[in-house]
Amino acid sequence: MFAAEAARGASLSFPILTALVLVPAIGGILTILTSNRRPESTKFVALVASTVTAGLSIWLLSSFETADAGFQFVSQHPWIRDWGIGWHVGVDGISLFLVVLTGLLFPLVIAGVDPHHDHKRYLGWMLVLEAGVMGSFISLDLFLFFLFFEIVLVPMYFLIGGWGYDKRIYAATKFFLYTMFGSAFMLVGIIATAVLAKNSLGYVTFDLVKLGEGADFATSTGRWLFMAFAIAFAVKVPLFPLHTWLPDAHTQAPTGGSVILAGVLLKLGTYGFLRFGLYLFPEASVWARPLFLTLAVVGILWGAIAATMQKDLKRLVAYSSVAHLGFIVLGTFAFTSQAITGGVMQMVNHGVSTGALFLLVGMIYERRHTREISELKGLQSVAPIFAAAFMVVMLSSIGVPGLNGFVGEFLILIGSFGNARWWVVVGATGVILAALYLLWAYQRVFHGEPDEANSSFEELRPREGMLLLAFIAAIVFTGVFPKPMLDRIEPSVKALVTHVEERTGRELEFTEKEIAPVDHSADKKSDEKSEGHGG
């Protein structure tokens, strides 16, 4: 009964998405099987597996059909027929770049950051983590998604607990339990969705597309189900006030873990909202709009203010994530093409710039064995290239135009303004605070006269430089020429907005409020159109 649905858009004879999950998974197992006495072979296997995955994700990107809004590279195999559960995977514009980001981030982290002990298990968990994240981003089946969503927790738990800093066990446990708490709601939500959808579909299925297109829930049922999903995603994002696991997890995680956590793991939450929340429960998500917009804006300000007062550099970056993710949630719940496209883009941007920030903080820790801002001073004098790299990444995080962070943030704000004016006006003050906490930290760490402990701070090593160069290249390219990325994201986002509009009967997409109506502007409007402004 599943074969009926033909794969739309681009497809390859090679099951590329399945391979994206299997390659790192098998790589992980092989890594564990390598000999303890030959650590270089362990790393080699891990590198090969993650690099092949990266290559696959690039292949995926290059074969992606730009203008197609639907799922591409779809692969579908029934698994538990009676319950309508199957291996149904595919990517669209919303997940494409998250998959590519995951594919590229892992080999960079594996090549660039070494754990301080026990390479083998560390790399093994890393690859299992990659498989889990990949699976989550490509799953088009609720059950399958839940499976991957939960699998991700296990390697992350061990990475924090095994290779983290002093309070790693506390942080790892908190991370695990907090996320599990959220997921419990989602599990109930997923089962209830499948069962209750039988009323309108006539059969039980966990298939996302079938549920999204065919299922119809009573208003209050839809809202309950939406909230069940939303709690899980809100914890994962993390959305204020469910964010306090994040600073602990980030601060205690090893550098590689922090990069992955910030880079892709948090995006499971924001991605989940789009893929499952908005798509399955359009009415409920429009209903919950005020709540989530408010929490998002509070999170932007709260995270930024809390970041300003942190004494630990890594904790500061962690809190900045709360603020940045607030922007993404703001865009998500504005329901316009610009805002959501900006949000999707910002998921990737945040992964790149915050990932790079964590790398830099990790390098500082490695040299100075401290992350206390007050212990650091005057590093720009001793390590100017290191400082310059930090500066570029920081400016991207602040959202300076010409770099990637600005494009996403700007699209989110300008796209949300039509629907959520006052939230945007307040949320936009977050850009002031972002400059405050980052520049203040930069001043304390890099400016001034270096004292004795800091005067021997080592300059950027070639390997570190290559690693950061990859990030900086992405930061600049996306900031200057975001069009290729936007062109691929937008059709799917537009389809999602249209889906929500159709289901709710509300007009959410942006329209110019003042040009359209009155008589004297009638000919003006056609002028505008011909110039391509009005379209």
Added chain:
Amino acid sequence: MLDVVWLIPALPLAGFVILVLFGRRLGEPRAGYLAAAMCGGGFVVTALTFFDMLSKNAEERSHVVDLFTWIPVGSLEVKMAFLADPLSITMALFVTGIGTLIHLYAVGYMHGDPKFSKFFIYLNLFAFSMLMLVLGENLLVTFLGWEGVGTCSYFLISFWHTRESAATAGKKAFVTNRVGDWGVMTAMFLAFASVGTLSYKGINDAAIGGSLSQVTATAIALMLFVGACGKSAQLPLYIWLPDAMEGPTPVSALIHAATMVTAGVFLMTRMNPVIHEAYTWAPMIIAVVGAATALFAATIAVAQNDIKKVLAYSTVSQLGYMFLAVGSGAYVAAIFHMVTHAFFKALLFLGSGSVIHGMHHEQDMRRMGALRKLMPVTAVTFIIGWLAIAGVPPFAGFWSKDEILLYVYANNRALYVVGLVTALLTAFYMTRQVIMVFFGEARWNDHSEEHGAHGDFKPHESPKIMLLPLVVLAGLSIVGGALQLPFTKDLHFLEKWLEPVIEHGEASIKGSWAYDNKYVLMGVAIVVALAGIAAAVSVYAKKKVKAIEPEILANGWFYDRLVSNFMGGPGRKAFDVVAWTDANVIDGAVRGTGVAVRSASGVTRRLQSGFVRAYAAIIAVAVLVMLVWFVYRGIA
């Protein structure tokens, strides 16, 4: 020629890239010359564009060059595009022209600095950003430049970053400017939400065509003005500019006097149809803020002893003058004053840099004096700059200031009085500065003994490469007024040139008393300027009157300190409260839940004692209870 307008910013950008890659290898002075050449190349292209534009009819002078689509999503389509029109080319001409001169000057000024090539990296990046700002076809490209110049300003203010004060000043400038940027961003959102485009043409056409409602136009105008207050250092956001003097002096001249700080005036002029469409109280607010800033900063400048601080407050004051013009609808006069101010203020800053250079990094005017003999070229050019800013005819500043006052009088006489008082104070404090630095007795050896640093030293004139820009700028400060002479309509070159951009020119005040009696006003302005000079001469040169320099003025009315104390005091406390709440209340609830679950399980764990007889008893009781319940239900 109009099609290659993109070359203007591209050249400094190329310079930036080359210097990032090879700057250290090029070293001193080649890195500096390369940067200057790139900026100079920009000037040549701009000049060629200018002449090309002159040869065209007024209607054909606006030309858009699309490079590529920058941010396209749905109905939003932002192009990386340039707008070459009389306004942008005027701006580009003086940005690249003065920029090149200052690049050359900096080759001399930064001589021997270990970060010589890095300085020029920033300087070229700044030139690029500033040109993006003025040449942008839409608000977003301008905003790219707007943020770019802000970032470069941050880099350059904290260029000597090992000095704590420089690092703090840089950060302060960036963060304060961000407050303004919030305004510009909100203005963009409003424009897009109401007009559906960010291009200047689209927005201005909507304003002219009447499809932009008055409320929206007012909101856009005021939000842009918030941004202008940040970038152009107006009340209440001016506080970063005096501190920005921590940067090297060429930076103060280029960024914090001639170019970047005028960006706000430029933006308001660019969007003048929107301001015109707004409620009349909106331009009134702009005029009042401008006048207030002009007067406020001038009073502070009177009591400053740091040679650069005087000029910094003077810049704030003169920018206030420009906003007074903008608010009075005198856009041409605002641009006119912007250009002449760029000439003479850049000259004055570079002159002060030459003095500082010659005085071995002494900035306190109380330790200067009688320098005219030792630094003749610097002295003569500085004096020309002084006459220009003081408003003495026929120097450049007189004409532009006079033009502004004319419009202000026609609009609001109270503001005219404020403008006159400011002019008086300007003449006064500038004369004070010239006397303290170049005349009177030499005071520079007073302190060498107390410090014992280098014994007697003799101030020296600066090298030729620093003097050349001074001479050129002095020349421009003399003849700059010729751009727009008030005598006949034929001499209104600037107004005619800018007519396609600024629709509401002189016509708006035609028929007013001021217009018919402009020579009377001119006379008043000359008298005021001479009175200011005479007063300062009698106080500081002849010492007939004791100087009045109250503490409150030296401390800038304590405004800056008030803001700092608030930020460091209640502001910081509030932030601490948030951080504390986050760690103890929000996370406390999370940890509390954990503790509660654990202790609850501690209690329930006791039930699992392992004694079979206890389990048997529990089972027996449970069975009994169930039995009773079923029986009861069955009966009911």
